[in-house]
Amino acid sequence: MSLNELVATHQDQVTVSATIEAALSAVDDDPYNAVIASLANRARERVKIVGKQLEQGKSLRLAGVPVVVKDNYLTFGAETTAASNMLKGFNAPYQSTVVERLEAEGAIMVAKANLDAFAHGSSTENSDFGPTTNPVDETRVPGGSSGGSAAAVAGNIAPVALGSDTGGSIRLPASFCGVVGYKPSYGLVSRSGVVAMASSTDVMGPLTKTVADTALILDIIAGQDRLDGTTIQRGSDDYTQTDSDKPLKIGVVKEFMGDGVNPEVKQVITNQLDALSNAGHELVDISLPSTELALACYYIVVPAEISSNLARYDGVRFGHHTDSAKSLEEFYKHSRSEGFGDEAKRRIMIGNYVLSSGYYDAYYKKAQQARTKLTNDFEAALDTVDILAGPVAPTPAFKFGENTQDPLQMYLADVLTVGASLAGLPAMSVPAGETKTAELPVGLQLIGRHNDDVTVLKAGRVIEEVNQ
Amino acid sequence: MNKITEDDIRYIAELSKLELTNDEVEKFRNELSAIIGYVEQLGDADLDSEDVTHQVSGLVNRMREDEVADRNGADNSLQRVSKQELLDNTANATNSGYIQVDRVL
Secondary structure, three states: OOHHHHHHOOOOHHHHHHHHHHHHHHHHHOOOOOEEEEOHHHHHHHHHHHHHHHHOOOOOOOOOOEEEEEOOEOOOOOOOOOOOHHHOOOOOOOOOHHHHHHHHOOOEEEEEEOOOHHHOOOOOOOOOOOOOOEOOEOOEOOOOOOHHHHHHHHOOOOOEEEEEEOOOOOHHHHHHHOOEEEEOOOOOEOOOOEOOOOOOOOEEEEEEOOHHHHHHHHHHHEOOEOOEOOOOOOOOOOOOOOOOOOOOEEEEEHHHHOOOOOHHHHHHHHHHHHHHHHOOOEEEEEOOOOHHHHHHHHHHHHHHHHHHHHHHOOOOOOOOOOOOOOOHHHHHHHHHHHHOOHHHHHHHHHHHHHHOOOOOHHHHHHHHHHHHHHHHHHHHHHHHOOEEEEEOOOOOOOEOOOOOOOHHHHHHHHOOOHHHHHHOOOEEEEEEEEOOOOOOEEEEEEEOOOOOHHHHHHHHHHHHHHHO | OOOOOHHHHHHHHHHOOOOOOHHHHHHHHHHHHHHHHHHHHHHHOOOOOOOOOOOOOOOOOOOOOOOOOOOOOOOOOOOOOOHHHHHOOOOOOEEOOEEOOOOOO
């Protein structure tokens, strides 16, 4: 059932309540550790409000739609922890703009989703609440960092989950769990009220079962917000208009199909592209030579921003604070050392290293120059085609523990997603098929021009239609 | 390749306001050496003629009127949170609406 169809079944408090109670039961029964806190009490209050609005004849585009929210979004009704010990016990004094906008259209938040602590990770194994399992194969990770959100949608806990994507954190879990995951253009969706990771690439977006449902959510959350000065004007008045009448010109990125990509993943992507070609769409080979610099650039720029954003956790105003300090200096150090996990510490230290005196030019400035080259490469490529395509990730979902001993190996999971993040481009993972041996889902990544999100959504609809 | 030493790790930890055990120093030295070694491939790229990118949306300053907003207003008011609500999340002692910490000097 599409979101529009679900909304059409809600006329009053009784019908909304039935949907939300079913979702709350699914939250309680969650076998995947996809959710880490139920919002049951607040959801039941919201049922009364939404029911009354409907009975008064108010038209609400998401009336009674249950939504699972990644726990780095500030929400009422439960703590907001970003799945970190550092923020355990933190009660948000206000809600994120995205949540406010969804609630204004009648959506009801039912639970907080698990994630890699502070969204640092690619597998959701780095959660202080324990890992999430992949509903497709419970011996495997759901991807990350929005792994709880992807598992909640794939595991039918809710039809919509909110995620955040800094370097692939929506697209990767969507690919691993076989759902649609959308990273909007940088600036199109407000970051206000979401725990900051890397402010120059952080973007909020939905995970759903279909592109049409994603388009509806984007249409409601997109646009300028006075609480986030980096938000941009919408590139489209109506993101739900995703019917396309003419064939697409699709640029197949050569570097995304290189030797590092698992052959079975490559096969699924090749089959998908063949199907598009057979349906009358034009495929063009495209080279993005600076792709090989993208991950190195990302793991300089992003830790640099993380080290700055995570400087606010000093134990004084909010968050974990130590009980064993003899001075203010010790108070800071102990609070941070006790509250942060190893991955946050690692990223803070990499960031401070590349920003430190004597190293700034060699690392950070160089990375910012690489970012320009990468962005220019993407722009040049997108001047010649409607959309770029390739795999989301070099592998399907991997097994628990496979990459946890080697942080660099884990970072390589992001090698194909960080480019669009650094360039600020809209990108999506759409289910493209399954690997032959283990029957694991593989996502096709679509990348479009900045603030031309509607073209990415249109292309996503085309893929769904071809695969029907 | 730039070799990361124990002293480097201790210095970065100090900048980061983190306290590390000796085992952690060695662990992070190994891990950061691998990660920094990987990102050093940028050193081989010809990037000297490129401008630096600070942001990708192309936005220039966005101004707004400097006016006191109504905290209970219907819109997403910038002032929607009271001082007390913010203080509710500190585990430290508060005094007359301020947070109390150990002496700084």
